[in-house]
Amino acid sequence: MRILGISGGYEPEHHGYPRPAFTSASAHDGAAVLLEDGAVVAAIEQERLNRLKHSNKAPVQAMRFCVGGQGLRLDEIDYICLYTSESACNEQMKREFLSFGPEVRTARDLMRHLLGAQLGADVRPERIQFVKHHTAHAASALVGSGYDTPPAGSRC
Numbered sequence: 001m002r003i004l005g006i007s008g009g010y011e012p013e014h015h016g017y018p019r020p021a022f023t024s025a026s027a028h029d030g031a032a033v034l035l036e037d038g039a040v041v042a043a044i045e046q047e048r049l050n051r052l053k054h055s056n057k058a059p060v061q062a063m064r065f066c067v068g069g070q071g072l073r074l075d076e077i078d079y080i081c082l083y084t085s086e087s088a089c090n091e092q093m094k095r096e097f098l099s100f101g102p103e104v105r106t107a108r109d110l111m112r113h114l115l116g117a118q119l120g121a122d123v124r125p126e127r128i129q130f131v132k133h134h135t136a137h138a139a140s141a142l143v144g145s146g147y148d149t150p151p152a153g154s155r156c
Contacts, residue, residue, distance in 0.1 A: 002078050043066065
């Protein structure tokens with residue numbers, strides 16, 4: 001199974017001014033990581049590619065690096081996981097996004113639109129998954145820990 005994890009925002013380019021990613025509380029630097037059968041095979045922060053320190057926009061170049069660098073296409077990725085909850089993203093869209101048109105009403109629609117426009121991929125909605133922000137941090141720590149499951153007594 002191949003999973004592409006991404007963090008960052010919804011805008012593919014910096015426009016010369018700071019604007020939050022999906023939420024100001026979880027606007028971490030843009031990055032992408034590709035897992036294959038649970039093992040990290042590629043990972044990079046967007047700032048390493050676009051040379052903009054703390055880049056928190058859509059990690060388009062990072063996604064291309066991870067997927068293309070492995071000789072894959074986006075349609076060969078089983079799941080694309082975003083680092084925050086779908087409900088939080090949908091709430092922000094209600095407050096801030098009016099310019100995407102009627103075909104983009106939810107965060108899932110927005111991710112499909114972004115992936116289509118920037119990577120030329122038509123991604124089925126069920127392949128886009130949202131992971132609660134702190135759960136994503138915990139999973140990231142677990143993958144690199146050497147444990148197969150969280151240690152006894154942990155809150156993961």
